[in-house]
Amino acid sequence: MPDIFDEVSEDLRADRARSLLRRYGGLMVVAMLATLAAVGGYTWWQDRQETSHDAVAMQFLAAQKATELALPPKNLATRFADIAAHGPDGYRILAELQLAALDWDAGRHDKAVAAWRAVAADTSAPQVLRDLATVTSVQQRIDTGDEKALKAELLPILQSTSAFKPFAIQINALLDLRLGRTKEAVALMRELLSDPTTPQGLRQLTQSLLSAVASDAGAVQ
Numbered sequence: 001m002p003d004i005f006d007e008v009s010e011d012l013r014a015d016r017a018r019s020l021l022r023r024y025g026g027l028m029v030v031a032m033l034a035t036l037a038a039v040g041g042y043t044w045w046q047d048r049q050e051t052s053h054d055a056v057a058m059q060f061l062a063a064q065k066a067t068e069l070a071l072p073p074k075n076l077a078t079r080f081a082d083i084a085a086h087g088p089d090g091y092r093i094l095a096e097l098q099l100a101a102l103d104w105d106a107g108r109h110d111k112a113v114a115a116w117r118a119v120a121a122d123t124s125a126p127q128v129l130r131d132l133a134t135v136t137s138v139q140q141r142i143d144t145g146d147e148k149a150l151k152a153e154l155l156p157i158l159q160s161t162s163a164f165k166p167f168a169i170q171i172n173a174l175l176d177l178r179l180g181r182t183k184e185a186v187a188l189m190r191e192l193l194s195d196p197t198t199p200q201g202l203r204q205l206t207q208s209l210l211s212a213v214a215s216d217a218g219a220v221q
Contacts, residue, residue, distance in 0.1 A: 056087045060094060067098065077102050093125045097133060104140055113137055131157055131164040138171055147175045166198050170206060177213070186213060 063079040066072050073079075080102070083095035100115035116137035120130045134157060138150045150171075157168040169188055176185035189210045192198045198206070 056083060056091050059083060060087070060091045063095075064098070067101075089124060093119060093122065093129055097129070097136070100133075101136075109140075113141065128163060131160075131162045135164045135167050135171065139167075142171060142174055142178075147179055151175055166192055166195070166202050170202060170209075173209075182213065186210065189213075 059079070060083055063076060063083070066076055066079075077099060080095040080098045084092050084099060087095060096115055096119055100112045100119075103109075103115065104112035116133045119125060119133035120137070122130065134153060138145070138153050141150060154168045154171060157165055158172070162168075169192055173185040173188035173192075176182070176188065189206050192206045193203060193210070
């Protein structure tokens with residue numbers, strides 16, 4: 001009989017983890033994008049202020065704004081694909097990230113992951129965008145991917161001083177929740193809260209998640 005109770009306990013942990021991931025996972029993507037802007041992720045192309053790039057900049061910004069519409073235009077992917085194919089390196093990489101996100105939302109998950117990994121491996125891309133590609137890819141698979149494999153993908157960022165290291169730590173905490181390692185997850189989240197460099201958006205998200213973990217843990221005691 002103890003095996004049955006162990007299985008029930010494991011199922012409860014898994015259900016709580018999935019619920020928390022669904023509740024807070026999407027918010028992390030928003031926080032990551034805010035961090036990219038805050039750390040100047042877009043400023044790396046400022047040394048390319050040639051007139052020939054102005055049209056591409058306007059084209060990208062217009063397509064980017066269209067992604068925020070309730071009903072994005074049907075040709076949105078085509079617009080990003082054109083930038084990815086013909087734009088200068090900076091906008092090419094950003095367009096590739098947007099195309100990956102569109103593929104993911106459309107259910108083409110394997111294609112999206114392959115695109116994110118390609119950006120992460122692109123040595124011509126700024127490290128901040130390579131890290132964003134890795135963290136986004138892992139974040140999107142956090143509810144279904146193999147926990148150990150996902151942790152391994154995050155390891156280089158965890159061992160760096162990347163602006164996205166706090167997000168990698170948070171994702172590690174969520175993966176620990178999936179594994180039933182609540183104490184380890186809570187320790188990682190408290191580490192983020194005690195770090196003054198943790199971005200404000202992520203800090204608020206971490207506090208909410210920590211409160212939810214404590215509430216769910218009390219509910220099953």
